[in-house]
Amino acid sequence: MEGRAAAPGAGTVVNALATGRGAAFALDLETTATVTLDPDEEGVAGAIDGAPDGDTTLIERCVERVIDRYGAGEGGTVETESEVPTAAGLKSSSAAANAAVVATLSALGLEVANDPDADVTKTEACRVGVRAARDAGVTVTGAFDDASASMLGGVTVTDNREDDLLVSDDPFAEHALVWTPPERAYSADADVTACERVAPMAELATQLALDGDYARAMTVNGLAFSAALGFPTDPAVEAMAECDGVSLSGTGPSVVAVGNRDDLTAVRERWDERDGETRLTTTRERGARVL
Numbered sequence: 001m002e003g004r005a006a007a008p009g010a011g012t013v014v015n016a017l018a019t020g021r022g023a024a025f026a027l028d029l030e031t032t033a034t035v036t037l038d039p040d041e042e043g044v045a046g047a048i049d050g051a052p053d054g055d056t057t058l059i060e061r062c063v064e065r066v067i068d069r070y071g072a073g074e075g076g077t078v079e080t081e082s083e084v085p086t087a088a089g090l091k092s093s094s095a096a097a098n099a100a101v102v103a104t105l106s107a108l109g110l111e112v113a114n115d116p117d118a119d120v121t122k123t124e125a126c127r128v129g130v131r132a133a134r135d136a137g138v139t140v141t142g143a144f145d146d147a148s149a150s151m152l153g154g155v156t157v158t159d160n161r162e163d164d165l166l167v168s169d170d171p172f173a174e175h176a177l178v179w180t181p182p183e184r185a186y187s188a189d190a191d192v193t194a195c196e197r198v199a200p201m202a203e204l205a206t207q208l209a210l211d212g213d214y215a216r217a218m219t220v221n222g223l224a225f226s227a228a229l230g231f232p233t234d235p236a237v238e239a240m241a242e243c244d245g246v247s248l249s250g251t252g253p254s255v256v257a258v259g260n261r262d263d264l265t266a267v268r269e270r271w272d273e274r275d276g277e278t279r280l281t282t283t284r285e286r287g288a289r290v291l
């Protein structure tokens with residue numbers, strides 16, 4: 001029994017660490033998971049391609065949780081390959097969890113679709129990965145905002161306190177520019193108290209997102225959370241006049257801008273002078289998929 005699936009990373013519209021409500025949008029950077037199941041095996045062994053010492057707890061918990069709920073006690077293996085840098089604010093954990101959950105469901109012969117008549121709906125599959133992320137301790141709120149954007153594609157607004165999907169919408173921009181500095185920031189280590197101090201600005205950004213003004217929501221969010229978490233605001237200031245929206249993504253350190261491709265190309269020349277990597281990519285309408 002084998003299943004393969006891919007899920008995209010995402011960028012932040014609103015960080016949920018201040019209020020529990022958040023919003024995110026899918027980016028065209030993917031993680032792929034391959035799962036093999038055997039009724040005679042016990043336990044699940046994980047591996048991350050290119051990271052022999054990487055922490056595999058999250059993807060193992062995803063497979064175990066799917067088997068507990070939909071399987072018959074199978075054991076097996078799960079391996080990921082990823083274009084999404086880990087702990088960079090681009091939702092590597094959500095992409096890995098969704099890919100592992102969908103690949104396991106596929107190995108069990110179950111159809112996952114954004115359709116109430118499917119064996120498992122995408123939203124329910126996403127909630128399994130969020131529970132696994134809480135088990136693995138890689139998240140503060142469960143990050144249902146990031147996970148739902150990765151699973152469903154487009155942009156989502158959620159209440160992570162209830163794993164409630166408030167809005168699921170088409171992408172609000174076609175092109176995205178991503179700057180990823182060399183350092184890493186694990187979400188589980190983020191200063192939640194500092195984030196809670198910018199709750200009034202997070203509320204404003206959430207209201208803008210609920211009104212469909214996702215790009216301005218991003219910019220308000222980015223200024224507030226860069227200040228709260230101690231990341232520089234100058235990459236956003238350098239981009240603001242030319243792009244539709246720009247924000248610190250997740251708990252950083254990446255910064256993501258959306259807008260017109262020519263304008264983002266001009267911003268890229270400035271961001272290229274910084275340490276780290278810049279990527280000009282696109283947003284994604286399609287979320288997780290079976291391969």
Ligand SMILES: Nc1ncnc2c1ncn2[C@@H]1O[C@H](COP(=O)(O)OP(=O)(O)OP(=O)(O)O)[C@@H](O)[C@H]1O
Nearest residue numbers: 080082087088089090091092093096186187250251
């Ligand atoms: N390709 C992968 N395969 C398996 N596990 C992964 C993979 N990528 C990330 N993870 C897990 O997710 C953890 C990183 O989660 P974290 O939330 O800190 O990063 P992120 O999701 O990239 O950041 P953010 O939530 O700010 O966007 C890793 O320590 C690992 O446990």
Ligand SMILES: O=C(O)C1=C[C@@H](O)[C@@H](O)[C@H](O)C1
Nearest residue numbers: 015016022139140141143250
């Ligand atoms: O760990 C978490 O709960 C989160 C981490 C970041 O990606 C945030 O952007 C997200 O809203 C919530």
